[in-house]
Amino acid sequence: MRHRVTIENCNETYPCSEQQTLLQGMEQLGKRGIPVGCRGGGCGVCRVQVTSGNFLKAKMSRSVISEADESKRIVLACRCTPTSDLSISVVGKMEKALRAECQVEPEDEVSVAAVV
Amino acid sequence: MAFKGVLRPGLIQIRVLNMDEAINHYQNILGLNIVSTEADGRVYLKGWDEFDHHSVVLRQAESAGLDYVAFKVDSDDYLREIEPKIVAWGLEVDHVPAGEQPGVGPRIGFTLPTGHRIELYHQIDMADDHPGITNPDIYPRRPEGMGASRFDHLLCYGPNIGKAREFFCEVLDFYQPEKVDLPEGDGSLAIWLTASNKAHDIAFVEHEEPGKLHHVAFLLQDWNEVGAAADIISINDVSLDIGPTRHGITRGQTIYFFDPSGNRNEVYAGGYTAYPDHPVRSWDFDHVGKGIFYYERALNDRFLTVLT
Ligand code: FES
Numbered sequence: 001m002r003h004r005v006t007i008e009n010c011n012e013t014y015p016c017s018e019q020q021t022l023l024q025g026m027e028q029l030g031k032r033g034i035p036v037g038c039r040g041g042g043c044g045v046c047r048v049q050v051t052s053g054n055f056l057k058a059k060m061s062r063s064v065i066s067e068a069d070e071s072k073r074i075v076l077a078c079r080c081t082p083t084s085d086l087s088i089s090v091v092g093k094m095e096k097a098l099r100a101e102c103q104v105e106p107e108d109e110v111s112v113a114a115v116v
Numbered sequence: 117m118a119f120k121g122v123l124r125p126g127l128i129q130i131r132v133l134n135m136d137e138a139i140n141h142y143q144n145i146l147g148l149n150i151v152s153t154e155a156d157g158r159v160y161l162k163g164w165d166e167f168d169h170h171s172v173v174l175r176q177a178e179s180a181g182l183d184y185v186a187f188k189v190d191s192d193d194y195l196r197e198i199e200p201k202i203v204a205w206g207l208e209v210d211h212v213p214a215g216e217q218p219g220v221g222p223r224i225g226f227t228l229p230t231g232h233r234i235e236l237y238h239q240i241d242m243a244d245d246h247p248g249i250t251n252p253d254i255y256p257r258r259p260e261g262m263g264a265s266r267f268d269h270l271l272c273y274g275p276n277i278g279k280a281r282e283f284f285c286e287v288l289d290f291y292q293p294e295k296v297d298l299p300e301g302d303g304s305l306a307i308w309l310t311a312s313n314k315a316h317d318i319a320f321v322e323h324e325e326p327g328k329l330h331h332v333a334f335l336l337q338d339w340n341e342v343g344a345a346a347d348i349i350s351i352n353d354v355s356l357d358i359g360p361t362r363h364g365i366t367r368g369q370t371i372y373f374f375d376p377s378g379n380r381n382e383v384y385a386g387g388y389t390a391y392p393d394h395p396v397r398s399w400d401f402d403h404v405g406k407g408i409f410y411y412e413r414a415l416n417d418r419f420l421t422v423l424t
Contacts, residue, residue, distance in 0.1 A: 037422035039355035042180035042378020063179035
């Protein structure tokens, strides 16, 4: 079953199956938005906050996701699979780079301009 | 013997999130052989061309990353004599008793100003499954997966790498084949250090967070094996970082990927032969892209910032 994942920071939406992690779904379609690092729950660059929707999560490195993070639904996109449509917001340390990256996508330039 | 004191990085203990996934990766993908699994859950492995009992130790933990790297030294006398020199340089030394790892004698340990734990040891049993000695065949049998022959080196990220260089060169008699200079001042952004003829046994990049692991590298024979490693990475959907490519620095041929817990691995072939009398090769900051990735000639964010 496929669900829609919306990255709030740059208004990107992509389909993601229940067999894929949020990061795989994005990466495989050549979409951008969530920074891609180790894809194994170790490095923490793919930190996102799930603002709505349900998901399953696998083990994540404690040094990059604390228990407090988890209670705020801050997780690693490479360790979570969707079980419903999701909205997420990128909160990792590369969030700044993401803003620059969103602007590279031609269709996003419009939305960035609209916000500004 | 011209080759004295520290011989090589011989043991590395890596933290993994899930042991079954880690075993599959290090055994079937990299091609290391499992030596033993101990009561505390740690798993011991070695490359096919290593004589010592093991070289890689996997420990399941809540966080990925590096526990420590241990260098093998040439004698018990050296181990005894080096301890007061390490203390005099300003590091606190602790003792790990024989048998803490199977087949390994006493070790001494200390923490560098970069936040990394380093250990030294001399005694380790010879592996049962070692390379040939009498009329030796080139290898005992065709290795699995990428066929990594041995643990080769590691790259650490942390603060005070200038102090780490001073320690390795002044206390442990390493030398520095290569470095990348900072854009301003006389410090280094990155340093390559060796106790041997290899272009690096250990390398450091200046980084504010202490004790971080950038990658653990394993040796392959040549470019063809690096290409085959790339095939294996795709066949098995292993998380690729970059490559196959080449380094300007060390000249090694390489591919980087991640273990299932996010620890970066490298398999590596070639590179120049280092000697202590050679000049230190230097890269200015403006040329660092070509230094790290000789073909791409540009660094990428992931390579610089993804650490465990
Ligand atoms: S990409 Fe490294 S933790 Fe997700």
